[in-house]
Amino acid sequence: MFPLAGAVTILFWLAVLVLIVGLWRRARLWRKGRKARVNWLGLLAIPKRYFVDLHHIVARDPYIARTHMAVAGGAIAALVVVGINYGLLLYSPWLDWLIAIAALIMLSGSVFVWLRRRNPPARLSRGAWSRLPYSLAAFALGLVLVGVITGMSLPVSGLVAGFAALILLLLLAGTAELALGIGSGGPMKHAVAGLLHLGLHPRPERFTHPSTGLKLLDLQGGEFGVEKPADFRWNQLLSFDACVQCGKCEAACPAFAAGQPLNPKKLIQDLVVGMTGGSDAAYAGSPSPGLSIGKHFGAPNAAILPTLVAPETLWSCTTCRACVQECPMLIEHVDAIVDLRRFETLAHGDIPGKGPETLAHLRETGTVGGFPHAARTHWAVDLDVRQAQPGEAIDILLVAGEGVFDMRYQRTLRALVRSLKAAKVDFALLGTLERDTGDTARRLGDEATFQTLAKGNIATLDSLDFKRIVTADPHVLNSLRNEYPALGGRYAVLHHTTLLAELTRSGALTLGAREDPRPITYHDPCYLGRYNGEIDAPRALLAGMGVAVREMERSGLRGRCCGGGGGAPLTDIPGKRRIPDIRVDDARETGAGIIAVACPNCTAMLEGVVGERPEILDIAELVAASLEA
Structure with a gap:
């Protein structure tokens, strides 16, 4: 038997051992985080989540989608067959040819990785990531040669022995990237961390239905958000390690585009630095605008703000979830940001701008501007609209939102009422019974005020007899539909455009052609x-x-x-x-x-x-x- 086969077997099991040791080292870092409830059966769902949910996002960029399928698909197929043929000492020539074919597919994908990296978009990180095309190609080429030489059962000669030495060098270079990468935090750690993240995701419900509501804090149990990396749940720390630094979050972030000091990719990498300990000096991507690289330090049990992450980075976020929408690794950036805000607000009361004043108004009056509740119905005083009362059944309850105190938004509400009247909808205003839903308080990190407002609103809504809620404010919609259920408030909630579209489909509203020619x-x-x-x-x-x-x-x-x-x-x-x-x-x-x-x-x-x-x-x-x- 040609000696190369035995060498590949030794290298395979050595790589497996190094990978296990590296994974154990990384898992020790993840376990520094708080306990998390996870469904371990989620690990069985990894194939579906990888090939469907993850690739649904990756497919938005056809070039990268095809490249990733070739590289990852070829690599996984080749490694599985190598494990069977060499790990189990079968040494089948037919399996060697399968290895060669799979590795050839991987090699072709590596070429496209190299082409993308020749003139990369600004969002891509450089540094260690720039060597990836070469290490992937070396590994793929080594496997191709293994498959061809052993598959052909070439006789031992000086030339073949020289090829064998070259093959082992190529395999060593490629194997080191993966096997050592997980333990040392190299680029390929995302391959293992990413797969585990898919199975043990902090928000597993997103794989079965839309999930965007923020998680409830157990204030009585002493939960006040995140001060240091170890305060994150352990599977959140795992999720940060899944980042591939592709920068799609960076390209989508409105704050980054506006030159505010937030880059979601840099934030995630800072949290990785905090988990592992050290500085951000090795980061080779775009910085958060206006903030220097190499001056931020962290440790698992050290406060994240301000030495690791600048406070203004947190407060630049609009919580728009564009970063989450674009992330191919399905990382929840907004959850992490709000967790950090919660500690700053609840523990320190440290909020910039008009945030403290607004939160004070919400606590004292239940409105963002300190307005009297009697003014909530002034906009409709001439529209002959009733206010909901306990014991009176209605079909639609109109929850206006805080914009009701703004004269511009009142024009929208008045237009909506005219349409509902034209469609002969049975509706009433929540009116003076309404309080702010707590959306602003929650996004600013004041979970206590949010829960107080939400519980009060739930008590009010539960005292009324209605079938559905409609609102012209998507922030109200989101609170009532996605965040109140955790506190026991479950209602059918519609946006006003959804209801109006429903009324036009049913024939209750007939729209006329516009006379205004403007596009x-x-x-x-x-x-x-x-x-x-x-x-x-x-x-x-x-x-x-x-x-x-x-x-x-x-x-x-x-x-x-x-x-x-x-x-x-x-x-x-x-x-x-x-x-x-x-x-x-x-x-x-x-x-x-x-x-x-x-x-x-x-x-x-x-x-x-x-x-x-x-x-x-x-x-x-x-x-x-x-x-x-």
């Missing part, structure tokens, strides 16, 4: 699209009015944030540009004269853009105008 583009609110999956109803309403929507480059589930979520307008972290200015530029590129919106925050942010711009109109206003026409 329209539609801006998807993050909390309606990404958080709640509603992107069709607003477009169906516009189509019903004869509008051919001029889509912006980033739209639907991948729409760009207006900058109004997550309390960002309150913390007001400066950057090079304002996020709404960037979004209006997106709209200008379409040539539209009107930006249709479906959220009071979006209306306020986009109307705050100075200079010549398209007119901002809510879908409800366009529908009401169509009915009148």
